[in-house]
Amino acid sequence: GAVVSQHPSRVICKSGTSVKIECRSLDFQATTMFWYRQFPKQSLMLMATSNEGSKATYEQGVEKDKFLINHASLTLSTLTVTSAHPEDSSFYICSAQDSSTDTQYFGPGTRLTVL
Amino acid sequence: QKEVEQDPGPLSVPEGAIVSLNCTYSNSAFQYFMWYRQYSRKGPELLMYTYSSGNKEDGRFTAQVDKSSKYISLFIRDSQPSDSATYLCAMSRGNAGNMLTFGGGTRLMVKP
Numbered sequence: 001g002a003v004v005s006q007h008p009s010r011v012i013c014k015s016g017t018s019v020k021i022e023c024r025s026l027d028f029q030a031t032t033m034f035w036y037r038q039f040p041k042q043s044l045m046l047m048a049t050s051n052e053g054s055k056a057t058y059e060q061g062v063e064k065d066k067f068l069i070n071h072a073s074l075t076l077s078t079l080t081v082t083s084a085h086p087e088d089s090s091f092y093i094c095s096a097q098d099s100s101t102d103t104q105y106f107g108p109g110t111r112l113t114v115l
Numbered sequence: 116q117k118e119v120e121q122d123p124g125p126l127s128v129p130e131g132a133i134v135s136l137n138c139t140y141s142n143s144a145f146q147y148f149m150w151y152r153q154y155s156r157k158g159p160e161l162l163m164y165t166y167s168s169g170n171k172e173d174g175r176f177t178a179q180v181d182k183s184s185k186y187i188s189l190f191i192r193d194s195q196p197s198d199s200a201t202y203l204c205a206m207s208r209g210n211a212g213n214m215l216t217f218g219g220g221t222r223l224m225v226k227p
Contacts, residue, residue: 004158042219043203043217043219044203044217046214046215049214091156093159097213103161103164104149105161106151106158106159106161107158108157109157109158111156
């Protein structure tokens with residue numbers, strides 16, 4: 001199956017700093033990528049839809065100025081958590097839509113801990 | 116009421132058992148249905164996807180969709196301890212890659 005990578009897999013940062021998470025589709029092109037967050041023992045919550053070359057579409061309740069998304073190429077989308085606070089600590093997962101098959105594949109996730 | 120309902124479990128079965136996992140949904144606009152497997156602290160892995168009603172089989176896994184009842188199932192035959200994970204159903208209105216609506220996930224434990 002298609003491979004989606006995320007980097008870093010784990011990050012610990014101090015409150016007030018910004019953290020960038022990368023999502024890459026390794027063997028296919030993805031015009032659309034999605035960013036989710038997942039709290040322990042809960043399902044995935046869609047944060048935003050990222051389309052290559054255009055602005056991301058954010059779900060209700062997600063602050064676009066806090067969670068900056070850039071989808072500069074067909075294989076890379078980034079999520080930047082700005083001025084992170086402890087309540088932003090979560091598991092962030094991206095997925096990429098394979099344009100040739102319209103199937104969505106998930107990355108391994110990034111665990112963010114804000115102290 | 117959530118759009119997609121899924122029993123959180125945990126569901127505990129002995130090795131070799133047939134496992135039945137289910138989801139119900141309320142939105143008749145859903146056309147594509149998927150099952151993902153998620154191990155602890157890992158991203159979800161696509162297991163099966165189907166379009167509209169019917170059955171689809173892949174190895175030990177069988178997915179069933181009954182749109183008239185708004186009910187989908189995933190069957191796992193000859194379950195193995197390595198099948199122990201959380202299983203998430205997901206569905207979308209458009210093609211298989213459009214925005215997904217997830218169930219809450221069912222935690223499955225297969226005991227040797």
